[in-house]
Amino acid sequence: MAPLLSVLDLTPVSSGQQPGEALRHTLELAEATDRAGYERFWIAEHHNSGAFASAATEILIALAAARTRRIRVGSGGVMLPNHSPLKVAENFLSLEALFPGRIDLGLGRAPGTDGVTALALRRSREALAADDFPAQIALLRAFAGETPWPAGSVFSGVLAEPRGVKLPPLWILGSSLYGAQLAGELGVGYAFAYHFSQEDPAEAVQTYRRHFRPGPLAEPHAILGVNALAAPTAEEAHDLSLTAAALSLGILSGQRGLLRSPEDARAWLREMDTDPARLLKKARIGTPAQVWADLQALAEQTGAQELMVTTYTHDPLKREQSYRLLAGAAGLEEAGAGETAPAALKEAALK
Numbered sequence: 001m002a003p004l005l006s007v008l009d010l011t012p013v014s015s016g017q018q019p020g021e022a023l024r025h026t027l028e029l030a031e032a033t034d035r036a037g038y039e040r041f042w043i044a045e046h047h048n049s050g051a052f053a054s055a056a057t058e059i060l061i062a063l064a065a066a067r068t069r070r071i072r073v074g075s076g077g078v079m080l081p082n083h084s085p086l087k088v089a090e091n092f093l094s095l096e097a098l099f100p101g102r103i104d105l106g107l108g109r110a111p112g113t114d115g116v117t118a119l120a121l122r123r124s125r126e127a128l129a130a131d132d133f134p135a136q137i138a139l140l141r142a143f144a145g146e147t148p149w150p151a152g153s154v155f156s157g158v159l160a161e162p163r164g165v166k167l168p169p170l171w172i173l174g175s176s177l178y179g180a181q182l183a184g185e186l187g188v189g190y191a192f193a194y195h196f197s198q199e200d201p202a203e204a205v206q207t208y209r210r211h212f213r214p215g216p217l218a219e220p221h222a223i224l225g226v227n228a229l230a231a232p233t234a235e236e237a238h239d240l241s242l243t244a245a246a247l248s249l250g251i252l253s254g255q256r257g258l259l260r261s262p263e264d265a266r267a268w269l270r271e272m273d274t275d276p277a278r279l280l281k282k283a284r285i286g287t288p289a290q291v292w293a294d295l296q297a298l299a300e301q302t303g304a305q306e307l308m309v310t311t312y313t314h315d316p317l318k319r320e321q322s323y324r325l326l327a328g329a330a331g332l333e334e335a336g337a338g339e340t341a342p343a344a345l346k347e348a349a350l351k
Contacts, residue, residue: 003299004306005330006040007033007323008076008225011054012247014259014314019053023060025316026053030064032320034071037332039306041068042076042106047113047121050256051247058091065099074104076191076225076308077173079112080133082121085140089160089167093144096168103168106191107140109133109179134182141167170216171223175199180208187215191223194302195282195310201302209303224304227283229311230291230325231318240322241285242266244312245276252279261314288329295326 009029013022030041043060046052054060057075065073078088088105095103111118115128122128141147142155144167149156172183172190175197183190190208194201205222212220227244231237239262246265249272250256260268269276284294295307309326313319 002296002330003304004039005295005327005332006042006223006306006308007038008042008044008308008310009054010044010046010052010310011060012259012312013051013053014243014316015257015261015264017258022053022316025319026060027063027067029316029320029323030071030073031067033323033327034068036324036327038071038323038327040072040074040104040308042074042104042308044076045079045082045108045112047082047111048117049113051250051258058095061103062095062098065095065102070102072102072104073099074168074171075106077106077108077171079110080107080136080140081109081127081130082111082118085136086143086158086160089140089143092168093160093162093165097162097165104171105168106171106173107137108173110175137170137186141170174204177204177207180204181211184208184211184220185213187213187217189217189221189223191225191308192304193225194298195225195227201298201304205303221306222302222304223306223308224298224302225308225310226295226298227280227311228291228295228309228322228326229283229285229313230288230322230329232287232325234286234290237285237287237291237322240313240315240318241280241283242269242276243314244283245269245274245279247312248279249274259312259314265314288325291326292329 009026011022011026013019033041041064043057044054045057047055057078061073092105119128142149143158143160145159146167170188172179172188174180175193176199180190192201192204201224208222209220229237229241231240242262242265243259246260246268284291299307311319311322
Protein backbone atom coordinates (compact mmCIF):
# COMPACT_ATOMS: atom_id res chain seq x y z
CA MET A 1 0.00 0.00 0.00
CA ALA A 2 1.21 3.51 -0.76
CA PRO A 3 2.70 5.30 2.27
CA LEU A 4 1.63 8.73 3.40
CA LEU A 5 4.17 11.50 2.74
CA SER A 6 5.14 14.16 5.25
CA VAL A 7 7.83 16.81 5.75
CA LEU A 8 10.51 17.34 8.39
CA ASP A 9 12.08 20.80 8.31
CA LEU A 10 15.12 21.96 10.29
CA THR A 11 15.17 25.54 8.95
CA PRO A 12 18.59 25.12 7.29
CA VAL A 13 20.68 28.26 6.82
CA SER A 14 22.63 28.51 3.56
CA SER A 15 25.84 30.43 2.97
CA GLY A 16 25.07 33.99 1.93
CA GLN A 17 21.76 33.84 3.77
CA GLN A 18 20.67 35.43 7.05
CA PRO A 19 18.98 33.19 9.65
CA GLY A 20 15.87 35.36 9.43
CA GLU A 21 15.60 34.48 5.75
CA ALA A 22 15.79 30.79 6.62
CA LEU A 23 12.87 31.20 9.02
CA ARG A 24 10.78 32.79 6.29
CA HIS A 25 11.69 30.00 3.88
CA THR A 26 10.43 27.44 6.42
CA LEU A 27 7.06 29.17 6.47
CA GLU A 28 6.96 29.36 2.68
CA LEU A 29 7.78 25.64 2.50
CA ALA A 30 4.91 24.91 4.89
CA GLU A 31 2.55 26.74 2.54
CA ALA A 32 3.93 24.93 -0.52
CA THR A 33 3.70 21.45 0.99
CA ASP A 34 0.22 22.19 2.31
CA ARG A 35 -0.87 22.99 -1.25
CA ALA A 36 0.91 19.90 -2.56
CA GLY A 37 -1.04 17.52 -0.32
CA TYR A 38 1.54 16.36 2.24
CA GLU A 39 0.14 14.88 5.45
CA ARG A 40 2.30 16.64 8.08
CA PHE A 41 4.83 19.42 8.39
CA TRP A 42 7.04 18.91 11.43
CA ILE A 43 9.70 21.33 12.67
CA ALA A 44 12.76 20.14 14.57
CA GLU A 45 14.46 21.58 17.65
CA HIS A 46 18.16 22.42 17.39
CA HIS A 47 20.34 24.81 19.37
CA ASN A 48 23.74 26.41 18.77
CA SER A 49 24.23 24.52 15.51
CA GLY A 50 24.87 27.35 13.09
CA ALA A 51 23.40 25.37 10.20
CA PHE A 52 19.86 25.16 11.61
CA ALA A 53 17.65 27.99 12.88
CA SER A 54 14.82 25.83 14.26
CA ALA A 55 15.33 26.67 17.93
CA ALA A 56 11.97 28.28 18.82
CA THR A 57 9.96 25.32 17.55
CA GLU A 58 6.57 26.27 18.99
CA ILE A 59 6.71 29.77 17.48
CA LEU A 60 7.39 28.36 14.04
CA ILE A 61 4.60 25.80 14.46
CA ALA A 62 2.11 28.56 15.28
CA LEU A 63 3.17 30.68 12.32
CA ALA A 64 3.18 27.71 9.94
CA ALA A 65 -0.26 26.58 11.09
CA ALA A 66 -1.61 30.11 10.64
CA ARG A 67 -0.35 30.20 7.05
CA THR A 68 -1.69 26.78 6.01
CA ARG A 69 -5.16 25.25 5.60
CA ARG A 70 -5.14 21.48 5.91
CA ILE A 71 -1.69 20.04 6.65
CA ARG A 72 -0.97 18.86 10.20
CA VAL A 73 1.79 20.94 11.82
CA GLY A 74 3.91 19.75 14.71
CA SER A 75 7.22 19.20 16.41
CA GLY A 76 9.81 16.82 15.11
CA GLY A 77 10.34 17.13 17.92
CA VAL A 78 10.31 18.99 21.19
CA MET A 79 13.32 17.71 23.13
CA LEU A 80 11.39 17.22 26.36
CA PRO A 81 14.37 17.07 28.80
CA ASN A 82 15.24 20.64 27.71
CA HIS A 83 11.88 21.96 28.93
CA SER A 84 9.40 22.01 31.77
CA PRO A 85 6.63 19.46 31.02
CA LEU A 86 4.09 22.00 32.30
CA LYS A 87 5.26 24.64 29.84
CA VAL A 88 5.25 22.15 26.94
CA ALA A 89 1.68 21.18 27.87
CA GLU A 90 0.63 24.84 27.93
CA ASN A 91 2.31 25.59 24.61
CA PHE A 92 0.66 22.69 22.81
CA LEU A 93 -2.75 23.06 24.43
CA SER A 94 -2.68 26.66 23.21
CA LEU A 95 -1.70 25.54 19.71
CA GLU A 96 -4.48 22.93 19.69
CA ALA A 97 -7.01 25.53 20.84
CA LEU A 98 -5.96 27.86 18.02
CA PHE A 99 -5.71 25.18 15.32
CA PRO A 100 -7.97 22.32 16.45
CA GLY A 101 -7.25 18.94 14.90
CA ARG A 102 -4.11 20.09 13.08
CA ILE A 103 -1.35 19.93 15.70
CA ASP A 104 1.05 17.06 16.52
CA LEU A 105 3.30 16.84 19.57
CA GLY A 106 6.45 14.89 18.73
CA LEU A 107 8.73 14.30 21.72
CA GLY A 108 12.41 13.37 21.79
CA ARG A 109 14.89 12.81 24.60
CA ALA A 110 18.15 13.89 22.92
CA PRO A 111 19.38 17.43 23.68
CA GLY A 112 19.42 18.53 20.05
CA THR A 113 22.73 20.25 20.64
CA ASP A 114 26.18 19.95 22.25
CA GLY A 115 26.76 19.22 25.93
CA VAL A 116 27.53 22.77 27.04
CA THR A 117 24.46 24.17 25.31
CA ALA A 118 22.36 21.38 26.80
CA LEU A 119 23.62 22.45 30.23
CA ALA A 120 22.60 26.03 29.45
CA LEU A 121 19.13 24.81 28.54
CA ARG A 122 18.64 22.47 31.48
CA ARG A 123 20.42 24.76 34.00
CA SER A 124 21.97 22.08 36.20
CA ARG A 125 24.29 19.14 35.83
CA GLU A 126 21.77 16.98 37.70
CA ALA A 127 19.10 17.73 35.10
CA LEU A 128 21.64 17.13 32.34
CA ALA A 129 22.43 13.67 33.71
CA ALA A 130 18.82 12.70 34.45
CA ASP A 131 17.40 9.76 32.52
CA ASP A 132 13.69 10.19 33.23
CA PHE A 133 12.07 10.61 29.83
CA PRO A 134 9.04 8.36 30.60
CA ALA A 135 8.47 10.21 33.88
CA GLN A 136 8.59 13.57 32.09
CA ILE A 137 6.03 12.33 29.54
CA ALA A 138 3.78 11.20 32.41
CA LEU A 139 4.04 14.66 33.99
CA LEU A 140 3.20 16.35 30.70
CA ARG A 141 0.09 14.22 30.20
CA ALA A 142 -1.07 14.77 33.78
CA PHE A 143 -0.56 18.55 33.59
CA ALA A 144 -2.66 18.50 30.40
CA GLY A 145 -5.44 16.61 32.19
CA GLU A 146 -5.04 13.57 29.94
CA THR A 147 -4.22 11.23 32.83
CA PRO A 148 -5.04 11.51 36.57
CA TRP A 149 -2.42 12.45 39.10
CA PRO A 150 -1.21 9.66 41.39
CA ALA A 151 -2.57 9.95 44.91
CA GLY A 152 -0.51 12.32 47.02
CA SER A 153 1.27 14.00 44.11
CA VAL A 154 2.59 17.46 44.98
CA PHE A 155 1.34 18.66 41.57
CA SER A 156 -2.20 17.30 41.87
CA GLY A 157 -3.75 20.79 41.93
CA VAL A 158 -1.85 22.02 38.88
CA LEU A 159 -3.46 22.01 35.43
CA ALA A 160 -2.05 23.50 32.25
CA GLU A 161 -3.92 26.32 30.56
CA PRO A 162 -6.07 26.58 28.55
CA ARG A 163 -8.26 23.98 30.23
CA GLY A 164 -10.85 21.94 28.43
CA VAL A 165 -8.61 21.46 25.39
CA LYS A 166 -7.46 18.00 24.35
CA LEU A 167 -3.71 17.46 24.16
CA PRO A 168 -2.58 17.00 20.55
CA PRO A 169 -1.59 13.47 19.49
CA LEU A 170 1.71 12.36 21.03
CA TRP A 171 4.52 10.88 18.96
CA ILE A 172 7.75 9.46 20.31
CA LEU A 173 10.77 10.25 18.16
CA GLY A 174 13.74 7.94 18.32
CA SER A 175 16.85 6.62 16.66
CA SER A 176 17.12 3.53 18.86
CA LEU A 177 14.97 0.58 19.86
CA TYR A 178 14.34 2.23 23.23
CA GLY A 179 12.03 4.82 21.68
CA ALA A 180 10.25 2.12 19.67
CA GLN A 181 9.48 0.10 22.77
CA LEU A 182 8.37 3.14 24.77
CA ALA A 183 6.04 4.39 22.01
CA GLY A 184 4.47 0.95 21.80
CA GLU A 185 3.97 0.64 25.54
CA LEU A 186 2.35 4.10 25.69
CA GLY A 187 0.09 3.37 22.71
CA VAL A 188 1.19 6.46 20.79
CA GLY A 189 2.68 7.07 17.35
CA TYR A 190 6.35 6.38 16.63
CA ALA A 191 8.72 8.23 14.31
CA PHE A 192 12.06 6.54 13.62
CA ALA A 193 15.02 8.64 12.49
CA TYR A 194 16.22 6.33 9.73
CA HIS A 195 18.10 9.19 8.08
CA PHE A 196 20.79 9.18 10.78
CA SER A 197 20.18 6.13 12.97
CA GLN A 198 22.50 3.13 12.92
CA GLU A 199 19.66 0.75 13.83
CA ASP A 200 17.82 -1.45 11.34
CA PRO A 201 14.60 0.45 10.49
CA ALA A 202 12.60 -2.75 9.98
CA GLU A 203 13.62 -3.97 13.44
CA ALA A 204 12.67 -0.61 14.96
CA VAL A 205 9.19 -0.73 13.42
CA GLN A 206 8.77 -4.38 14.41
CA THR A 207 9.83 -3.58 17.99
CA TYR A 208 7.25 -0.79 18.12
CA ARG A 209 4.49 -3.03 16.81
CA ARG A 210 5.45 -5.91 19.10
CA HIS A 211 5.25 -3.72 22.21
CA PHE A 212 2.18 -1.76 21.14
CA ARG A 213 -0.71 -1.63 23.58
CA PRO A 214 -3.82 0.39 22.66
CA GLY A 215 -3.78 3.79 24.32
CA PRO A 216 -4.38 7.16 22.70
CA LEU A 217 -4.07 5.19 19.43
CA ALA A 218 -6.13 2.08 18.84
CA GLU A 219 -3.62 0.79 16.28
CA PRO A 220 0.13 1.42 15.81
CA HIS A 221 1.29 4.04 13.34
CA ALA A 222 4.96 4.19 12.35
CA ILE A 223 6.70 7.04 10.54
CA LEU A 224 10.15 6.73 8.97
CA GLY A 225 12.34 9.83 8.61
CA VAL A 226 14.35 9.79 5.38
CA ASN A 227 16.58 12.15 3.40
CA ALA A 228 15.36 12.56 -0.18
CA LEU A 229 15.89 14.94 -3.06
CA ALA A 230 14.12 15.02 -6.43
CA ALA A 231 14.95 17.11 -9.49
CA PRO A 232 13.88 17.06 -13.16
CA THR A 233 16.96 14.97 -14.02
CA ALA A 234 19.00 12.53 -11.96
CA GLU A 235 22.14 14.47 -12.84
CA GLU A 236 20.73 17.67 -11.39
CA ALA A 237 19.49 15.87 -8.28
CA HIS A 238 22.92 14.41 -7.57
CA ASP A 239 24.55 17.77 -8.17
CA LEU A 240 22.18 19.46 -5.72
CA SER A 241 22.77 16.66 -3.19
CA LEU A 242 26.42 17.68 -2.79
CA THR A 243 25.16 20.30 -0.34
CA ALA A 244 23.73 17.55 1.87
CA ALA A 245 26.91 15.49 1.55
CA ALA A 246 29.03 18.43 2.72
CA LEU A 247 26.61 19.05 5.61
CA SER A 248 26.96 15.43 6.69
CA LEU A 249 30.75 15.58 6.46
CA GLY A 250 30.78 18.78 8.51
CA ILE A 251 28.76 17.12 11.27
CA LEU A 252 30.94 13.99 11.27
CA SER A 253 34.21 15.93 11.24
CA GLY A 254 33.19 18.59 13.76
CA GLN A 255 33.43 21.31 11.11
CA ARG A 256 29.84 22.48 11.25
CA GLY A 257 28.82 25.45 9.17
CA LEU A 258 26.22 26.88 6.86
CA LEU A 259 24.94 24.89 3.91
CA ARG A 260 27.41 25.10 1.04
CA SER A 261 26.51 25.66 -2.59
CA PRO A 262 26.97 22.59 -4.84
CA GLU A 263 30.11 24.17 -6.30
CA ASP A 264 31.67 24.89 -2.90
CA ALA A 265 30.56 21.50 -1.59
CA ARG A 266 32.16 19.69 -4.52
CA ALA A 267 35.47 21.50 -3.98
CA TRP A 268 35.49 20.80 -0.24
CA LEU A 269 34.61 17.13 -0.65
CA ARG A 270 37.49 16.77 -3.08
CA GLU A 271 39.81 18.56 -0.69
CA MET A 272 38.74 16.18 2.08
CA ASP A 273 39.08 13.20 -0.32
CA THR A 274 35.54 12.10 0.50
CA ASP A 275 33.08 10.29 -1.76
CA PRO A 276 29.66 11.97 -1.46
CA ALA A 277 27.91 8.67 -2.24
CA ARG A 278 29.31 7.21 0.99
CA LEU A 279 27.82 10.08 2.98
CA LEU A 280 24.45 9.81 1.25
CA LYS A 281 24.03 6.04 1.14
CA LYS A 282 20.69 6.23 2.97
CA ALA A 283 19.32 9.13 0.94
CA ARG A 284 16.92 8.70 -1.96
CA ILE A 285 18.10 10.93 -4.82
CA GLY A 286 17.05 11.15 -8.46
CA THR A 287 14.11 11.97 -10.68
CA PRO A 288 10.68 12.25 -9.01
CA ALA A 289 9.65 8.81 -10.32
CA GLN A 290 12.88 7.22 -9.08
CA VAL A 291 12.63 8.79 -5.63
CA TRP A 292 8.98 7.87 -5.20
CA ALA A 293 9.65 4.28 -6.26
CA ASP A 294 12.55 4.06 -3.79
CA LEU A 295 10.44 5.51 -0.99
CA GLN A 296 7.61 3.06 -1.63
CA ALA A 297 10.10 0.19 -1.55
CA LEU A 298 11.55 1.46 1.72
CA ALA A 299 8.10 1.65 3.30
CA GLU A 300 7.30 -1.89 2.15
CA GLN A 301 10.61 -3.25 3.43
CA THR A 302 10.23 -1.68 6.87
CA GLY A 303 6.48 -1.75 7.44
CA ALA A 304 6.25 2.01 7.96
CA GLN A 305 2.89 3.56 7.05
CA GLU A 306 4.32 7.02 6.54
CA LEU A 307 7.56 8.56 5.28
CA MET A 308 8.71 11.93 6.60
CA VAL A 309 11.06 13.51 4.07
CA THR A 310 13.79 16.00 4.89
CA THR A 311 15.60 17.74 2.04
CA TYR A 312 18.70 19.92 2.00
CA THR A 313 19.57 22.21 -0.88
CA HIS A 314 21.56 25.43 -0.91
CA ASP A 315 18.83 27.19 -2.87
CA PRO A 316 15.54 27.08 -0.91
CA LEU A 317 13.58 27.23 -4.16
CA LYS A 318 15.22 23.96 -5.23
CA ARG A 319 14.16 22.45 -1.91
CA GLU A 320 10.58 23.53 -2.53
CA GLN A 321 10.81 22.20 -6.08
CA SER A 322 11.93 18.80 -4.80
CA TYR A 323 8.90 18.47 -2.52
CA ARG A 324 6.58 19.63 -5.30
CA LEU A 325 8.01 17.16 -7.82
CA LEU A 326 7.82 14.29 -5.32
CA ALA A 327 4.19 15.16 -4.53
CA GLY A 328 3.41 15.02 -8.24
CA ALA A 329 5.07 11.61 -8.64
CA ALA A 330 3.12 10.31 -5.63
CA GLY A 331 -0.18 11.67 -6.96
CA LEU A 332 -0.64 14.15 -4.11
CA GLU A 333 -0.97 17.39 -6.09
CA GLU A 334 -4.73 17.12 -6.51
CA ALA A 335 -5.16 16.64 -2.78
CA GLY A 336 -3.67 20.06 -2.11
CA ALA A 337 -6.73 21.69 -3.63
CA GLY A 338 -9.02 20.16 -1.00
CA GLU A 339 -9.15 20.09 2.74
CA THR A 340 -7.66 16.64 3.33
CA ALA A 341 -5.33 14.14 1.72
CA PRO A 342 -7.01 11.48 -0.45
CA ALA A 343 -9.19 9.21 1.69
CA ALA A 344 -8.01 6.13 -0.20
CA LEU A 345 -4.38 6.96 0.45
CA LYS A 346 -5.01 7.51 4.17
CA GLU A 347 -6.98 4.27 4.47
CA ALA A 348 -4.27 2.35 2.64
CA ALA A 349 -1.54 3.74 4.90
CA LEU A 350 -3.40 2.81 8.06
CA LYS A 351 -3.90 -0.82 7.07
